[in-house]
Amino acid sequence: MAKLQQLDRNSVVPLHYQIQQRLLALIQAGEFEAGQPLPPIQEIAARLSVSHMTARQAIKALCDLGVIYSKQGVGTFISGIKLEKNFRQVLSFSEEMESRGSRPSSRVLSFKVRRPTASVIETLRLQPNEEVVELKRVRSANSLPMGIECSTIPLRLCPDLPTTFDPRGSLYRELADHYGMNMAVADEIVEIGLAGSKEAGLLKISKGSPVFLFTRTSYIQNGQPVEFVRATYRGDKYKIVSRLTRIDRSLLTLTANRQ
Amino acid sequence: MAKLQQLDRNSVVPLHYQIQQRLLALIQAGEFEAGQPLPPIQEIAARLSVSHMTARQAIKALCDLGVIYSKQGVGTFISGIKLEKNFRQVLSFSEEMESRGSRPSSRVLSFKVRRPTASVIETLRLQPNEEVVELKRVRSANSLPMGIECSTIPLRLCPDLPTTFDPRGSLYRELADHYGMNMAVADEIVEIGLAGSKEAGLLKISKGSPVFLFTRTSYIQNGQPVEFVRATYRGDKYKIVSRLTRIDRSLLTLTANRQ
DNA sequence: AAGTGGTCTAGACCACTCG
DNA sequence: GAGTGGTCTAGACCACTTG
Numbered sequence: 001m002a003k004l005q006q007l008d009r010n011s012v013v014p015l016h017y018q019i020q021q022r023l024l025a026l027i028q029a030g031e032f033e034a035g036q037p038l039p040p041i042q043e044i045a046a047r048l049s050v051s052h053m054t055a056r057q058a059i060k061a062l063c064d065l066g067v068i069y070s071k072q073g074v075g076t077f078i079s080g081i082k083l084e085k086n087f088r089q090v091l092s093f094s095e096e097m098e099s100r101g102s103r104p105s106s107r108v109l110s111f112k113v114r115r116p117t118a119s120v121i122e123t124l125r126l127q128p129n130e131e132v133v134e135l136k137r138v139r140s141a142n143s144l145p146m147g148i149e150c151s152t153i154p155l156r157l158c159p160d161l162p163t164t165f166d167p168r169g170s171l172y173r174e175l176a177d178h179y180g181m182n183m184a185v186a187d188e189i190v191e192i193g194l195a196g197s198k199e200a201g202l203l204k205i206s207k208g209s210p211v212f213l214f215t216r217t218s219y220i221q222n223g224q225p226v227e228f229v230r231a232t233y234r235g236d237k238y239k240i241v242s243r244l245t246r247i248d249r250s251l252l253t254l255t256a257n258r259q
Numbered sequence: 260m261a262k263l264q265q266l267d268r269n270s271v272v273p274l275h276y277q278i279q280q281r282l283l284a285l286i287q288a289g290e291f292e293a294g295q296p297l298p299p300i301q302e303i304a305a306r307l308s309v310s311h312m313t314a315r316q317a318i319k320a321l322c323d324l325g326v327i328y329s330k331q332g333v334g335t336f337i338s339g340i341k342l343e344k345n346f347r348q349v350l351s352f353s354e355e356m357e358s359r360g361s362r363p364s365s366r367v368l369s370f371k372v373r374r375p376t377a378s379v380i381e382t383l384r385l386q387p388n389e390e391v392v393e394l395k396r397v398r399s400a401n402s403l404p405m406g407i408e409c410s411t412i413p414l415r416l417c418p419d420l421p422t423t424f425d426p427r428g429s430l431y432r433e434l435a436d437h438y439g440m441n442m443a444v445a446d447e448i449v450e451i452g453l454a455g456s457k458e459a460g461l462l463k464i465s466k467g468s469p470v471f472l473f474t475r476t477s478y479i480q481n482g483q484p485v486e487f488v489r490a491t492y493r494g495d496k497y498k499i500v501s502r503l504t505r506i507d508r509s510l511l512t513l514t515a516n517r518q
Numbered sequence: 519a520a521g522t523g524g525t526c527t528a529g530a531c532c533a534c535t536c537g
Numbered sequence: 538g539a540g541t542g543g544t545c546t547a548g549a550c551c552a553c554t555t556g
Contacts, residue, residue, distance in 0.1 A: 015544075016545085035481065040522060040523080050546085051545065051547065051548090052548085053525095053547090056524080057545095069480045071522090071554085072522075073521080073553030075521090076522090080478070081444050182505070183505060184325070184505055185325055185340050188499075188501050189498055190449070190499040192470075192494035194469070210453070219339070219340055222338055222339060223337075223338040223340040235450075239450045240447075240449040240499075241446075242446075243445070243446050243447070244445045244447060245443070245444055271552090274526075312526075312544095313525080315543080315544095329542060330534090330541090331535080332534030332541055332542065333535060334541060
């Protein structure tokens with residue numbers, strides 16, 4: 001039934017990934033209706049002249065994404081859950097605003113090398129006497145001030161940042177492009193606070209207005225903490241949109257059951 | 260080097276999953292230090308007398324969890340990122356409080372079958388004239404009121420709920436045990452609001468205090484929305500702790516690039 | 519019994535990194 | 538060149554669901 005394009009066997013892109021893309025494109029184009037079964041794995045494999053395992057690898061990945069789900073002995077079905085790209089991930093302010101269709105901008109409050117506070121030393125796992133780069137900015141979306149961010153990064157990891165980076169640009173992009181550091185995971189705490197007079201002035205809200213207080217630590221793949229952020233966002237204009245998924249509890253309880 | 264236990268080949272538990280568990284247990288027990296390489300896949304496969312593919316399947320799963328990471332041509336390494344179980348997932352209030360070590364309790368404000376509002380009809384994809392079960396509760400942790408939750412569920416999906424469910428217990432547990440519905444995904448919006456006099460009284464805070472406003476829709480695996488929740492949590496006692504991960508952008512931009 | 523997804527194998531080959 | 542992870546195959550077998 002479906003128009004599954006043939007694969008490019010000379011491409012550097014792995015076959016299983018090509019299949020994944022082809023299927024996802026068909027699903028998003030509405031070729032399959034929600035709740036309807038996909039063609040059986042065997043059929044997909046035969047049609048594309050790949051092995052069962054390769055086809056299954058693609059199916060597995062799409063299951064992990066949540067766009068389809070498999071029932072053993074029955075089939076594979078389209079999930080009604082849409083794959084949204086607007087959910088919270090490890091995103092810089094710039095990326096987040098761009099993905100929401102807003103134009104991000106920044107006003108730099110300060111950009112300097114300094115000695116870290118004790119709590120920063122601990123979260124960023126710094127050596128004694130190590131210095132950090134600190135960047136304070138007011139972030140705006142479509143020229144409307146949304147929040148104040150203060151990022152702290154170990155100088156050791158990006159020694160040229162203070163001289164080569166234009167602090168009005170995207171910090172994440174700079175860290176990725178010049179230092180090969182891509183954020184993989186971020187731990188985040190969100191609390192409610194009240195704007196002080198200084199913050200209120202910067203955000204153009206009245207003193208005492210409720211605000212979101214973010215505390216975030218970002219890590220690259222090897223677990224090295226790279227960035228510590230304290231941020232304040234307007235309570236009246238900012239909201240958090242996220243998608244939560246359920247992960248396999250059995251692995252998490254391993255530690256508890258061991259002893 | 261490592262003490263990899265032999266596998267149980269008669270178990271119903273798949274070999275790749277057994278390997279995954281064994282490795283995770285060793286990692287969490289501190290047998291490997293952060294940054295150190297795991298034994299090569301070939302060696303793991305040989306030691307456990309499984310094929311390369313099977314061993315790799317286990318490695319892949321652990322990479323997805325973020326506890327290890329692979330560098331092609333180099334090896335597989337322990338990530339310094341800990342696998343925490345306290346992060347936000349699709350959790351009921353009961354589960355969330357239990358995972359934080361607090362004792363959850365509930366005071367039922369109302370529990371009834373009613374006609375849904377227009378916005379609920381849309382989010383829960385209800386038929387015209389379909390009824391819903393509505394449960395309003397004050398949720399407490401260690402007897403301290405933390406929030407007010409109002410859950411709405413299609414009556415069609417749980418026709419016996421009004422007569423068989425004790426509304427002081429865990430709604431998620433009831434839905435899972437009696438109706439086989441396990442929440443797979445939840446979409447959530449968090450905003451800041453101010454407590455009205457009624458809410459303030461229930462939460463024992465002063466009127467006008469800032470509060471978290473949650474709007475959440477939970478889905479089971481096939482994409483069917485099962486629960487719509489509006490909740491208000493105290494801004495002074497509640498905080499959101501979450502872990503964000505970065506997902507493959509190339510798949511998300513598929514739609515944008517198409518046409 | 520037939521059809522489905524899930525697991526596993528034994529081996530081949532490739533791409534990458536490092537000394 | 539040696540060692541590593543990543544891909545892929547062809548086929549076997551199992552577990553599960555449905556008619």
